[in-house]
Amino acid sequence: MMMLHPQYPVILLCWVLEVFRSGCHAWRTRRLSQQAQVTARLEVAIRAAHVRTRQTYGPERLQAELRDDGSPAGVGRIKRLRKKLDLHCNQVRRFTTTTESHYALPVAENVLAQTFVATRPNETWVTDITYVPIAEGWLYLAGIKDLFTCEVVGHAMGARMTTDLVSHALMRAVWAKRPRPGVIHHSDRGSQ
Secondary structure (H helix, E strand, O other), rough: OOOOOOOHHHHHHHHHOOOHHHHHHHHHHHHHHHHHHHHHHHHHHHHHHHOOOOOOHHHHHHHHHHOOOOOOOHHHHHHHHHHHHOOOOOOOOOOOOOOOOOOOOOOOOOOOOOOOOOOOOOOOOEEEEEEEEEOOOOEEEEEEEEEEOOEEEEEEOOOOOOOOHHHHHHHHHHHHHHHOOOOOOEEEOOOO
């Protein structure tokens, strides 16, 4: 009705819609009910939690998140408001195998023979690559750890799991610790 107000007088609109002018004016100036105010605040909280959780939480997990933030609500109400706000969960990516063990490259002898014990610092370093899901895809992290001190002595991060990533981590470890010749560098049989 208020969208037509600039074109037609209020008295004519009230007559056509069969409502009292006083009711129309009361409706225009009336504050939102307390329930409507709570719902509006909950909608804002749901939008914020949806973004904060990277659009991966369903109604049940979102309920716990909202409760922790001080906005308790039932699952049914959360479902209704999410539908109203057109919020949907992103599907979690399926696990993909990233280690390639079948390749034609030479394989070094397993000097440690699964005996992960060191007697002094910079005697044995172990390394591996892991990946972390981020908004843009995957972030790959290559780390090198000293078995004696349990300290990460070198690491590198990148958008792709390449030989350069592992090389950068090794160069950082060598530059930071300056080990004596003979340090054992142990890794799995990944192609990198």
